[in-house]
Amino acid sequence: MIKELLKKLIFREKSSSKTYIQFLRKKGVKIGDGCTIFYPRGTNIDYQNPQMLTIGNYVRIADGVRILTHDYSLSVLAHVKGDIVGSVKPVTIQDNVFIGMNAIILAGVTIGKNVIIGAGSIVTRDCEDDAVYAGNPARKICTLEELYNKRKDKEIEDARRVAIQYYNRTGLIPDETILREYLMMFSNRKEEIPVELKKLMLDTGEYEKTKDFFDNTTPQFKDLDDFLRSCKIDKKTENR
Incomplete structure (x- = not known):
């Protein structure tokens, strides 16, 4: 409790995702439901012209992100021309968007x-629906469908790499917390949804859709032990 109070006193509106979003809404920025600003203290969202910024539902913003609705280049033009010409433009971020660390x-x-x-x-330019963008300036890398298929193709390989590297580094058997992003692969559909997987499902804002996928698909492995055996990790050799 004391820690949280100190945090609010020191960081004020940027003490948490919730307080920062509330602050921006009060300023006039339109922000939808289910949004998260993961590290408010490292994020700067331009609210000088709050009516020009619209953020949809389930937008996730990582650390270091900058969102601008204007700049101060008018000062350079004023020195040359004597005229003051503004450059305020709208920014719209629609539903279900993830903005990676340090993006502008x-x-x-x-x-x-x-x-x-x-x-x-x-x-620097508009981004079309259902796509992945990266770079400076950002360009379309692939469609969302292509990204999904690519990740599914590599899913087992990636999960094994996480498990093996964790085991080699710590000597411990990786559990559901370590493998939380891969739990769909080996969670028994006849048993209760694992806690870590349920957290992820709820966090996406699409619990019913992800639960339906869980209920109506067959995992690649019977259970966690079956997956670990495929990684050649034996519980008997765990070094504590």
């Missing part, structure tokens, strides 16, 4: 629905 969203940009913006990207 420039004024005048619309990001469509179901979009992933890669870490460190600088978004």
Whole structure:
């Protein structure tokens, strides 16, 4: 309790995702439901012209992200021309978007629905729906469907790498916490949904859809032990 109070006193509106979102809404920024700003203290969202910024539902914003609706280049033009010409433009981020760490969203940009913006990207142009963008300037890397298929193709390989590297480094058997992003692969559909998987399902904002997928698919492995055997990890050899 004391720690949380100190955090609020020191960091004020940026003490948590909830307080930062509330602050931005009070300023006039339109923000939908289910949004998360993972590290508010490292994130800067331009609210000088709050009516120009719209953020949809289930938008997730990582550490270091900058979202701009204007700049101060008018000062350079004023020195040369004597005229003051503004450059305020809207930014719209539609539903179900993830903006990676240290990305910059420039004024005048619309990001469509179901979009992933890669870490460190600088978004200077509109991003179409159902796509992945990355780079400086950000460009379309692939469709969301292509990303899904690519990850599914590599899912077992990636999960084994996580398990093996954890085991080799710690000498401990990886559990459901370590393998939380891969629990769909080996969770028994006839048993209760694992706690870590349920947390992820709820966090996506699509619990019913993910539960339906869980209930109506067959895992690649019978259970966690079956998966670990495929990694050649034997519980008998755990070194504590």
